[in-house]
Amino acid sequence: MTQPLLSIENFSASFEAKTVVDQLNLSINSGERLALVGESGSGKTVTALSILKLVEAAKLSGKILFQGQDLLQKSAQEIQRVRGADIAMIFQEPMTALNPLFTIGEQIIETLVAHQALSRTAAREKTLELLTRTGIRQPEKNINSYPHQLSGGQRQRAMIAMALSCKPKLLIADEPTTALDLTIRARIVKLLIDIQEEEVRKEGAQGMAILLITHDLNLVRKFAHRVAVMERGKLVETADTQTLFEQPQHPYTIKLINSIPVRNVLPVASDARTLLEAKQLRVEYPLPRKGWRGLFESHAFTALHGADVVLREGETVGIVGESGSGKSTLAQAVLNLIKVKSGAIEVEGAPVYSLSKRLQRELRARLQVVFQDPFGSLSPRQTVRQIVGEGLALHFPDLTEEQRYQRIVQILSEVGLSANVLDSYPHEFSGGQRQRIAIARAFVLSPKVVILDEPTSALDVSIQKQVLELLVSLQKKFGLSYLLISHDLTVIQALAHRVYVLKDGEIIESGDTEQVIQQPNHPYTQALVQASL
Incomplete structure (x- = not known):
């Protein structure tokens, strides 16, 4: 059998007297998409951060083998060479993960210069290529944008571009879509799948692997080849995605799958009276004009256009x-x-x-x-x-x-x-x-x-x-x-x-x-x- 790309063996993590990951055994192969699933406190994020030794003040034991080398035994300088180059990470909230003082272009260029030894000119060309590949609009313009100037979806794409810049062998995605809207979430998921499958086509069995950390079961069903379920620091079940959803074995896995909301509404009486009614609500917010004119003039942004809502x-x-x-x-x-600019609200008339x-x-x-x-x-x-x-x-x-x-x-x-x-x-x-x-x-x-x-x-x-x-x-x-x-x-x-x-x-x-x-x-x-x- 071929050796797994990443093998976690008897891994434990504890903070003082509290053990948050307990004797975890898990592996991921090249070209595979593995979802690590669990609720808050299950230990999945600590596990992901420990792979790159990003957990502070924690006692770690066991082994985390990447291409046969134990990452836990590497020095700070050695692990620094692994981060970004061989193993990259996409964090849940890009606004806090990206440096607000540098443009997204500067941050990606810096990664390429540090890990790929490219000249700044070559790194800039590569950055534009990455921004285009990840679907960022107007890359020539947005390469000079600061994180706060981009939408949430665009920031997440910039972080994905940064993570992919050094062609990592393993991409760790920690709740990469939690803070995003539904349609943007779907586009980011498709982007990750497309990029990973493209890498696999190019590299064959040595293609990039993705470890997805999430509690979103709908996302898991669309994304993962295989699923590992954690509860209170312990791995309770591992199976391919279809088997896990159709034939879950562990009570906790069954509980998670059964937690997807089901329709449960009571009938409303046909003669139920109207309690609340919004009529043609219009809300505007004043915005200052750009430049010196903003000191004297403003224009309005309409946040709500003539909304009519009835609640019985x-x-x-x-x-x-x-x-x-x-x-x-x-x-x-x-x-x-x-x-409100115009309109009316009536409560009980x-x-x-x-x-x-x-x-x-x-x-x-x-x-x-x-x-x-x-x-x-x-x-x-x-x-x-x-x-x-x-x-x-x-x-x-x-x-x-x-x-x-x-x-x-x-x-x-x-x-x-x-x-x-x-x-x-x-x-x-x-x-x-x-x-x-x-x-x-x-x-x-x-x-x-x-x-x-x-x-x-x-x-x-x-x-x-x-x-x-x-x-x-x-x-x-x-x-x-x-x-x-x-x-x-x-x-x-x-x-x-x-x-x-x-x-x-x-x-x-x-x-x-x-x-x-x-x-x-x-x-x-x-x-x-x-x-x-």
Whole structure:
């Protein structure tokens, strides 16, 4: 048998007394695409970083053999020669991985000069070729662009170009599409597959291998030849992709595959009254003009063009679109957190923008929001009791201390938390538990309408399913209406009765969720659906 390109043997990694990777055995062959799958804390990223000795303050043991040489035994100078040249890495968030002080061209040229000993002129020509190959528009122009001047997808392409610059034998991709929109994600995945298959055609059995680190099972199904599943630092199952999805063996693998959201909606009464209605909403943001004229003049950027949205009692309406489509602007307009240029919002028939400040504050109790990032939306200085009880103190000041306590305990019970957590702080909880606290904070006020702004995108797949099931059960029990903001069509399909598709601030398609997803009319909707499959 031919020797694996990379062989990880009895590898363990620990931080002080905590072992995060435990006796891992894994290999990848030249020309292979292997996905290492697991949820947060499974040890997959530590494993990937350890290959290039990028983990600080960790005790590493075992062997990581690359072409027969143990990388863990190499000196700092020796491993530096391997990084980028033989093994390259694409990180999850290119904005933090790229140096903001240098253009993307300078960063790729520097890599080529250091590892390929090219002249700067030759390195620049090679950089332009790489930018063209990875699909960056106008490479002659964008070679001089700084990372902040590119979109997320363009930055990720620049990082891929940098990773490919020295023709590595192994490419490690650590969650390379997590921060990207659906259609951009699909293009990046196709780009990686095309590049890898091109390398294999050129080099035969010695073609580039890709190790993909991810928790996205849809991505794994499209991308990988073989899958390895990690749970709490241990490798629990390895199989070719088709076998793993069709015949999973380990309970954890089965749990992951079954965590993909399934449709679970309650019927809406035919005579259900309208709770929220947005009429011809238009939102503009002033932008200064370039140059000295910007000191005196500005022009407007229209973020939302005449949006009409209707939400009925007991209904979930999905708002779907990619970054910059206007989803968050619409949510902020509904919550009366930004000024609208024109249009109106009515909640239970009351025109929001013409209400007095007192009535607007009373309205906020009936109109609540659950944000995307539970850690960022919860005050780290407040206990659970203070976080959940703050709204009660503001909107229901006549409640006694005991009545407030009972309301807090009751809603915590509804979201699956006990009274024992009352005096704990957000950092003491997992991501799923923090989102339950955020849901309790919104629901303790007995709202009629709840805006869910990407409520599960920061969560692992199994936790995501639990939160979605919780939201459905609370809707059933309290007759709530949800305005669900998301870029994930699987979540929209699981929860929403109807959906509005936003692109560049305009609603381009709307209707019954199942009908829109199964028979999309607009090319943009078709692209979204295709990218989510």
